Amino acid sequence: MKNHFRIFGIIALAAVIGFSVTACPGGDDTANPAVPGEPDNPGNPSDPGETPSLEGSWYSAQYSETFTFNLAEGTFTKMSDQGWGERGTFTYTANSITCTITEAYDGGTWKEPNPGAQLVWVRPYAFGDGVLVLYGTNVYVKKEPEPEPVGAAPYRILSIGASFTRDAMTYLRDMLVENGVDNEDILVVNAYIGGQTLAGHASNAKSNSPSYTRQSFGTRGAVTNTDSVRLLDLITSSGWDYINIQQGADQAGNPSAYNEADIEYLLEYVKTNCPNPDVKIMFHMTWAYDPHTTQTSVWNSFHQDQMEMYNAIVDTVQDKILPYVGNGFEFIIPSGTAIQNARTVFENVLTTAGDGYHLNDFGKFIAGAMWLRQIYGLSLDVFDSPYQAQGNVTVTLDDMAAIAQCAEDAFNDPFEVTEQ
Numbered sequence: 001m002k003n004h005f006r007i008f009g010i011i012a013l014a015a016v017i018g019f020s021v022t023a024c025p026g027g028d029d030t031a032n033p034a035v036p037g038e039p040d041n042p043g044n045p046s047d048p049g050e051t052p053s054l055e056g057s058w059y060s061a062q063y064s065e066t067f068t069f070n071l072a073e074g075t076f077t078k079m080s081d082q083g084w085g086e087r088g089t090f091t092y093t094a095n096s097i098t099c100t101i102t103e104a105y106d107g108g109t110w111k112e113p114n115p116g117a118q119l120v121w122v123r124p125y126a127f128g129d130g131v132l133v134l135y136g137t138n139v140y141v142k143k144e145p146e147p148e149p150v151g152a153a154p155y156r157i158l159s160i161g162a163s164f165t166r167d168a169m170t171y172l173r174d175m176l177v178e179n180g181v182d183n184e185d186i187l188v189v190n191a192y193i194g195g196q197t198l199a200g201h202a203s204n205a206k207s208n209s210p211s212y213t214r215q216s217f218g219t220r221g222a223v224t225n226t227d228s229v230r231l232l233d234l235i236t237s238s239g240w241d242y243i244n245i246q247q248g249a250d251q252a253g254n255p256s257a258y259n260e261a262d263i264e265y266l267l268e269y270v271k272t273n274c275p276n277p278d279v280k281i282m283f284h285m286t287w288a289y290d291p292h293t294t295q296t297s298v299w300n301s302f303h304q305d306q307m308e309m310y311n312a313i314v315d316t317v318q319d320k321i322l323p324y325v326g327n328g329f330e331f332i333i334p335s336g337t338a339i340q341n342a343r344t345v346f347e348n349v350l351t352t353a354g355d356g357y358h359l360n361d362f363g364k365f366i367a368g369a370m371w372l373r374q375i376y377g378l379s380l381d382v383f384d385s386p387y388q389a390q391g392n393v394t395v396t397l398d399d400m401a402a403i404a405q406c407a408e409d410a411f412n413d414p415f416e417v418t419e420q
Contacts, residue, residue, distance in 0.1 A: 054092065083107035156187040156238050157375070160231065160266070161246035162196045164286045167359040168335055168367035170221040171389065175368055179378045183219075190215040191234045197248035202262040205231050205269050221364070221390050232273060239276035242375060244333070246284040249357065250298045252336075253312030258320035267328040280330040282375070285317045285414070287339040287367075293356030310340050314415045331374065334414035338370035339363065341406035345420040361389040366403050373407040380404045 058067040065080040069090065076099055079085035085105035091098050104113040155176055159165035173186050192213040193200065204211055214226040214234060235243070245266055251257035270281055288309035293299050302309035313336050325331060339350055339359070350363030359367060365387065372378045380400040387395040395403070402420065409418035 054090075054097070079105070086113065154185045154187065154239075154241065155181055155376075156240045157189070157242045157244065158234060158238070158240045159190045159244040159246065159284070160201050160270075161190060161244065161284065162192060162194055162248060163358055164249045164335075165244060165246050165284055166190050166192060166215055166223075167364045168284065168333075168371055169217055170223075170361075170364040171368040171387075172371055173217050174219060174221075174387070175372045175378070175380070176376070177219075178380075178382050179372075179376075180382070187238060188217040189234065189238075190217070191229075191231055195248050195250060197251050197257055198245070198262045198266065199257070199259060200248070201231070201245070202259075202265045202269075205266065208232055220388075221361070235270060235273045236275060240274055240279050241276065242280050242282060242330075243270050243274060244282045244284050245270075245329075246286065249286045250295060252286045253302070253309055253316050255316045255320060258316065260320075263320070263324065264328070267324070281328060282331055282333055283317070283321050283324075283329050284333045285313065285321075285336045287336040287359075288313065290351045290356040292353075293351075295355070295357055306343075310336060310417070318415055332414060333371055333374045334410045335367045335370045337410040337414055337417065338366055338407050340417045341409050341420065342366045342403065344417070345402050345406065361391050361393040362395065362399075365389060365395050366406065369400075369403050369407045370410055373404075373411050379408070 054069040055071055056069070058069075059065070060067075060080070065078055065085075067076055067078045069076045074089050074091070075087065076090050077085065077087040078099075084107055086101045086103065087105075087110070088100045088102035090100070101113045103110045105111075157169070157172070159169060169188050169190055173183070173188050176186055177183050192215045193204075193211060196204075203209075208230055210228045210230045212229045212231055212234065214229045216224045216226075218224065247257065267281060270279065288302075288306045289295060289299055291299075291304065291306065299309075302312060317332060321329065321332060342350060342363075346362070350359060350366065352358050352360045369380055372380070380403060383397065383400055386397060387400070389395060405420065406418075409420075
């Protein structure tokens with residue numbers, strides 16, 4: 001970045017040869033900067049004489065300084081990464097900005113500077129996505145505010161999955177809204193067939209079968225279902241930002257169920273048919289069952305051992321899916337690890353009492369937090385009050401702190417359980 005600023009400085013200085021800017025290091029002399037002619041690219045072409053905006057931070061090309069102006073108080077603070085700084089008051093017109101330094105920082109304390117020390121800048125020039133201000137042989141760039149991490153674009157997610165993707169997506173909308181995303185910018189949809197495998201999804205895509213239920217998620221996990229929908233229609237219905245693919249939960253730890261031809265077909269099918277050419281495809285790694293599960297055949301195949309099932313899922317995903325990350329899949333969402341992490345905190349109370357493998361509403365909140373962290377880099381620390389999920393389930397702020405840590409640990413170590 002510093003090199004870029006030096007280039008900006010050369011360009012800007014070359015453009016204004018013939019006038020100079022004066023810095024007054026001391027004494028009572030009044031600054032008298034030369035005013036340049038009208039620039040070819042003024043900060044405001046419609047009104048070249050408009051007083052420049054100073055609000056925000058300015059970055060120096062030469063000294064890695066940062067200026068922050070406070071318009072209401074007429075003050076500024078200037079710091080450098082070399083450990084020195086200055087602060088004081090400023091006045092400005094359409095043609096110049098004069099800063100009077102009242103205190104100087106020597107790396108340890110603020111002290112009185114030389115009497116009358118000033119900085120004088122000339123009128124701003126527009127350049128790229130910022131504004132240049134010349135000062136002596138230095139150039140300051142006022143950068144435009146960084147875009148907000150949320151709310152700047154639609155948040156459109158489609159899952160090609162089953163009930164486990166439904167569980168993970170249930171509360172995602174509310175989490176995004178809490179993080180500042182406009183509710184109208186969110187579209188969270190699941191292409192649902194109960195227990196559907198990768199092979200089944202590939203077969204349905206090839207036959208164009210209208211066998212899916214479109215599950216659209218609203219506030220507080222409300223779901224709107226539309227039956228008899230084709231996968232092609234779902235993929236082409238929006239310019240999805242993310243499309244998720246999931247293996248059927250009962251086959252998640254079975255390597256033979258991950259046929260390379262099916263995986264590659266689905267990846268190509270999504271890329272070819274999604275209206276957004278920049279769509280990112282992700283894979284959802286599911287969780288191990290609880291001991292009270294009613295899926296006895298699956299449970300028995302892992303010797304009724306939760307960690308054996310979890311490790312089988314992890315090993316299979318690493319072997320069969322990880323090689324496609326960067327070559328089809330953008331990333332893996334390790335919900336299975338987030339849930340297993342959470343089991344070290346909340347014990348085995350994360351699945352429904354009825355079947356022991358679908359998540360209860362507390363577990364759904366944990367899986368949603370994993371999606372929030374993995375996809376958007378967001379967390380639950382924005383919540384300032386408990387969350388009331390379906391079924392009168394309350395997720396407290398203490399719960400959220402623990403859940404956020406489980407998701408963060410899974411993000412950092414997606415294939416290993418972290419004891420909380």
